[in-house]
Amino acid sequence: MIDEICTMSAIKNIELPDIGDFDEVEVIEILVNIGDTIAADDSIITLESDKASMEIPTPQAGVVANINVSIGDKIKQGDVVIELENSEEDKKTPKPTAKKTNESKQLNTQIVAVNVPDIGDFDEVEVIEILTAVGDNVSEEDSIITLESDKASMEIPTPVSGKVTDINVKLGDKLSLGDLILNIETTGDSVSEKTTDTTPIAPAKPETAPLAVAPSPASKPTLDQSISTLPSSESHASPSIRKMAREIGVDLSRVTGTGQKGRILDIDLKGYVKQILTSGSGASLPKTPVIDFSKFGEVETVALSRINKLSGKHLSACWLNIPHVTQFDEVNIDQMEAFRQEQKNKGIKLTPLVFIMKAVIQALKKHPRLNASLDESEENLILKKYFNLGIAMDTPNGLVVPVIKNVEKKSLTELATELAETSAKARDGKLKPGDMQGAGFTISSLGGIGGTQFTPIVNSPEVAILGVSRAQTKPIWDGKNFIPTLTLPLALSYDHRVIDGAQGGRFMADLNSILSDIREILL
Amino acid sequence: MITKTQVVVIGSGPGGYTAAFRAADLGKQVTLIERYDALGGVCLNVGCIPSKALLHTAQVINEAKEASHLGVTFNEPTIDIDGVRSNKENIVGKLTGGIKALAKARKVNVVKGYGKFISNNQIAIANSDEIIEFEQCIIAAGSRVTKIPDFPLDDPRVMDSTDALELADVPKRLLIVGGGIIGLEMATVYESLGSEITVVELSEQLIASADKDIVNPLFKHIKKRYANIFLNTKVASMEALDEGIKVKFEGKKAPEFDTFDKVLVSIGRSANGKLIDAEKAGVEVDDWGFIQVDKQMKTNVENIYAIGDIVGQPMLAHKAVHEAKVAAEVICGHKSGFDALTIPSVAYTDPEVAWAGKTEKELKAEGIDYEKGVFPWAASGRSLSIGRTEGVTKSLFDTKTGKILGMGICGTNAGELIAEATLAIEMGCDMSDIALTIHAHPTLSETTAFSVEMAEGTITDLLPPKKR
Numbered sequence: 001m002i003d004e005i006c007t008m009s010a011i012k013n014i015e016l017p018d019i020g021d022f023d024e025v026e027v028i029e030i031l032v033n034i035g036d037t038i039a040a041d042d043s044i045i046t047l048e049s050d051k052a053s054m055e056i057p058t059p060q061a062g063v064v065a066n067i068n069v070s071i072g073d074k075i076k077q078g079d080v081v082i083e084l085e086n087s088e089e090d091k092k093t094p095k096p097t098a099k100k101t102n103e104s105k106q107l108n109t110q111i112v113a114v115n116v117p118d119i120g121d122f123d124e125v126e127v128i129e130i131l132t133a134v135g136d137n138v139s140e141e142d143s144i145i146t147l148e149s150d151k152a153s154m155e156i157p158t159p160v161s162g163k164v165t166d167i168n169v170k171l172g173d174k175l176s177l178g179d180l181i182l183n184i185e186t187t188g189d190s191v192s193e194k195t196t197d198t199t200p201i202a203p204a205k206p207e208t209a210p211l212a213v214a215p216s217p218a219s220k221p222t223l224d225q226s227i228s229t230l231p232s233s234e235s236h237a238s239p240s241i242r243k244m245a246r247e248i249g250v251d252l253s254r255v256t257g258t259g260q261k262g263r264i265l266d267i268d269l270k271g272y273v274k275q276i277l278t279s280g281s282g283a284s285l286p287k288t289p290v291i292d293f294s295k296f297g298e299v300e301t302v303a304l305s306r307i308n309k310l311s312g313k314h315l316s317a318c319w320l321n322i323p324h325v326t327q328f329d330e331v332n333i334d335q336m337e338a339f340r341q342e343q344k345n346k347g348i349k350l351t352p353l354v355f356i357m358k359a360v361i362q363a364l365k366k367h368p369r370l371n372a373s374l375d376e377s378e379e380n381l382i383l384k385k386y387f388n389l390g391i392a393m394d395t396p397n398g399l400v401v402p403v404i405k406n407v408e409k410k411s412l413t414e415l416a417t418e419l420a421e422t423s424a425k426a427r428d429g430k431l432k433p434g435d436m437q438g439a440g441f442t443i444s445s446l447g448g449i450g451g452t453q454f455t456p457i458v459n460s461p462e463v464a465i466l467g468v469s470r471a472q473t474k475p476i477w478d479g480k481n482f483i484p485t486l487t488l489p490l491a492l493s494y495d496h497r498v499i500d501g502a503q504g505g506r507f508m509a510d511l512n513s514i515l516s517d518i519r520e521i522l523l
Numbered sequence: 524m525i526t527k528t529q530v531v532v533i534g535s536g537p538g539g540y541t542a543a544f545r546a547a548d549l550g551k552q553v554t555l556i557e558r559y560d561a562l563g564g565v566c567l568n569v570g571c572i573p574s575k576a577l578l579h580t581a582q583v584i585n586e587a588k589e590a591s592h593l594g595v596t597f598n599e600p601t602i603d604i605d606g607v608r609s610n611k612e613n614i615v616g617k618l619t620g621g622i623k624a625l626a627k628a629r630k631v632n633v634v635k636g637y638g639k640f641i642s643n644n645q646i647a648i649a650n651s652d653e654i655i656e657f658e659q660c661i662i663a664a665g666s667r668v669t670k671i672p673d674f675p676l677d678d679p680r681v682m683d684s685t686d687a688l689e690l691a692d693v694p695k696r697l698l699i700v701g702g703g704i705i706g707l708e709m710a711t712v713y714e715s716l717g718s719e720i721t722v723v724e725l726s727e728q729l730i731a732s733a734d735k736d737i738v739n740p741l742f743k744h745i746k747k748r749y750a751n752i753f754l755n756t757k758v759a760s761m762e763a764l765d766e767g768i769k770v771k772f773e774g775k776k777a778p779e780f781d782t783f784d785k786v787l788v789s790i791g792r793s794a795n796g797k798l799i800d801a802e803k804a805g806v807e808v809d810d811w812g813f814i815q816v817d818k819q820m821k822t823n824v825e826n827i828y829a830i831g832d833i834v835g836q837p838m839l840a841h842k843a844v845h846e847a848k849v850a851a852e853v854i855c856g857h858k859s860g861f862d863a864l865t866i867p868s869v870a871y872t873d874p875e876v877a878w879a880g881k882t883e884k885e886l887k888a889e890g891i892d893y894e895k896g897v898f899p900w901a902a903s904g905r906s907l908s909i910g911r912t913e914g915v916t917k918s919l920f921d922t923k924t925g926k927i928l929g930m931g932i933c934g935t936n937a938g939e940l941i942a943e944a945t946l947a948i949e950m951g952c953d954m955s956d957i958a959l960t961i962h963a964h965p966t967l968s969e970t971t972a973f974s975v976e977m978a979e980g981t982i983t984d985l986l987p988p989k990k991r
Contacts, residue, residue: 237951239949242862247857247858249858
């Protein structure tokens with residue numbers, strides 16, 4: 001027992017650091033193995049949000065004692081990612097504070113992690129109630145939290161008695177099998193009997209780490225039992241409700257009862273159906289036919305990348321929810337190009353994009369409705385007083401839209417540098433979620449690739465996006481002659497609920513004016 | 524001659540006529556095939572109804588006899604066996620006649636004859652040139668008495684339940700082979716009419732599918748009245764002699780041989796699946812004569828449904844009736860389905876035995892944690908006042924949820940009392956739902972609530988096994 005505590009003191013939990021305003025980011029790669037010796041700042045896992053993937057480094061060196069996450073887990077700030085065993089020197093001289101803590105405790109105390117037990121075929125079950133608090137003394141089998149799935153709510157009992165030292169979940173968290181709920185400090189004789197049954201935080205077996213539930217053998221069957229009494233077919237519903245459900249084709253196990261003792265009432269059934277009818281926008285869309293393409297020739301099936309899939313979902317939502325209008329314009333950029341070449345000769349490389357960014361900010365200042373978002377009720381417009389631009393970037397993994405912040409405060413060269421850095425990060429998949437948040441307006445430039453025009457999709461919740469195609473020298477009639485003029489094709493898509501055609505047109509006219517006389521950027 | 528019909532129903536028992544009537548009410552043109560003259564099948568003609576008529580006679584006789592305890596003594600009854608029989612036949616006649624009138628009113632075409640499939644849309648009527656061509660079919664051809672070929676079945680002294688209900692005479696010594704519901708009901712009738720009864724049962728318990736503690740009050744009650752009840756005993760052979768039927772027993776307590784004036788063989792019923800050429804329609808029938816159906820009573824053949832005894836246990840009219848409605852409604856395009864949680868069982872013996880939901884045996888076998896409450900009727904004022912003390916009510920609950928899982932009752936009117944438990948199970952009641960429902964006092968139905976209070980520990984009329 002004493003040995004165990006000493007071992008524990010040498011173990012350091014490496015928690016997920018602040019990764020921006022993100023919850024529930026999925027683990028897509030684990031870069032270390034148990035037993036690996038790692039140095040500070042070595043990457044330990046790769047996370048992927050709906051916007052980007054990022055590698056998480058360890059803040060300190062050590063030997064990996066345990067890996068607390070598995071691929072596919074959704075984790076958030078503060079979740080323990082791995083447990084690190086300090087190097088030998090550290091072990092010999094444990095930190096004074098740690099030692100003191102140990103001494104002040106009874107020698108036969110032990111911290112036991114209570115994780116989500118096997119609750120049946122459920123994933124991501126929401127915490128709707130926390131039934132205990134830090135410092136509470138709980139007895140074995142006391143309920144500690146209530147989880148609610150779409151099928152049922154269930155109270156999760158603690159497998160051990162003791163004092164709650166910390167609670168790792170909060171209301172609304174979605175938990176899955178093996179997620180840490182809380183830690184309990186067990187004391188007394190009961191512990192020594194149970195040591196073999198429970199899983200102390202430190203020396204958990206690697207294979208069972210994600211499932212380190214730690215219920216004692218005596219309590220485990222009861223947990224299983226509580227599940228086996230909740231088979232889907234035995235919903236709490238009277239024969240008439242079962243009949244109605246059958247007639248309208250509702251699986252009662254998916255309906256939450258609001259009647260006495262959770263009985264499913266007819267209003268529950270009707271409410272469930274109503275909810276499906278009102279929420280199922282995608283479901284009501286006509287499906288495209290399934291075609292076996294291989295009968296026309298050789299085919300190959302390639303999985304979409306995660307970013308493809310995630311951005312696809314987002315783009316569909318934007319495209320379906322926003323009434324789009326796209327208008328086009330061509331800008332004379334002879335003057336801008338001349339200035340750009342001048343700077344280039346001086347060794348300063350500026351892409352047309354940084355000029356466009358500055359010009360867009362100038363135009364947005366004049367037309368604040370394009371730097372805005374609709375609120376939840378869709379009855380108010382939230383005008384943004386900051387000028388952050390999303391820049392759509394092509395990466396090997398798919399489309400990402402990092403955000404360049406406070407563009408109005410940055411010089412052309414500063415922007416050029418930042419853009420170069422950001423696109424490098426984007427290509428390497430190193431963008432952090434925070435790097436991709438907070439835009440008020442987006443620019444999608446295909447100028448380097450080609451094309452005369454395209455219709456960009458508004459990046460909701462923003463209300464407008466500018467599409468830039470390749471500049472071309474065109475003969476422009478000045479009244480007497482055709483003058484060869486370098487013209488830049490622009491396409492502005494906007495949310496017609498927020499911006500009407502005249503306003504879109506005026507924004508475009510102003511943008512055109514600024515870009516064709518870049519001195520206006522200074523105004 | 525080919526008669527075309529939208530829906531044909533084979534068999535006019537409670538399942539068959541219900542299916543036919545429901546389909547007709549929902550607008551279908553229906554043909555009902557029945558091999559016998561009278562509609563109503565086994566239940567009305569040679570089952571539930573005639574047996575209950577006779578059991579009522581038995582009850583009157585027994586109660587008159589027991590009245591001496593109440594200070595009222597009647598003379599020995601004079602039994603006019605023809606009168607008893609004709610009362611029964613009157614009742615049966617009224618009901619089957621009623622069914623016939625209802626069929627006519629619904630314009631159901633009743634075809635008398637033995638129907639057998641010749642394809643998946645045609646049924647031929649035996650001994651006639653009539654062929655019924657149908658769009659949809661509901662097989663309700665029921666079951667028949669299981670026979671043991673080695674027994675001298677041709678001898679009129681060896682009866683099946685149909686023969687026994689004929690009530691040809693009252694034998695002095697009657698052996699009942701098979702201690703199930705049918706055998707024990709007929710034992711009740713013949714005992715009251717004056718027969719000396721011996722029951723022989725292969726298994727260790729009468730009414731083997733019920734819990735033993737629920738059957739026990741009946742067992743104790745009839746043990747005193749019957750000559751013998753041999754459990755764990757097999758009838759090895761039977762020989763028809765002039766002086767009676769000589770029976771050879773194999774069992775610890777039974778004599779090797781005994782001779783009886785009559786023998787009733789009531790060892791169960793077999794499904795009639797193999798008697799209707801179902802294979803010609805492509806309908807699958809298992810080795811036991813059962814036809815498999817889904818929750819909508821559909822067989823493996825799209826347009827052919829089956830209901831009642833022929834689709835499986837329990838072979839009970841009230842199950843067949845519910846299945847019949849499902850089949851008819853599904854045929855008529857309704858999204859109907861059989862999703863009853865329980866089918867109650869009743870033995871109309873004296874005392875009656877009834878149960879619904881799971882038995883303790885089943886709960887143990889399925890490994891379900893349960894709690895039980897048992898209330899002995901000896902503590903029921905109502906039970907004592909009708910001069911009976913042997914009854915018992917037992918309720919079973921899920922330990923975790925407190926939800927009712929089953930109930931078993933033995934006692935006067937148990938068959939009526941079980942209805943509450945059946946409703947409670949369908950409604951998903953838990954202990955307190957039943958305990959907090961006010962039951963009238965003094966009634967036998969109170970015993971239901973008392974048994975729940977025994978489980979809850981809230982009973983006051985007895986000492987609770989545990990207090991809560």
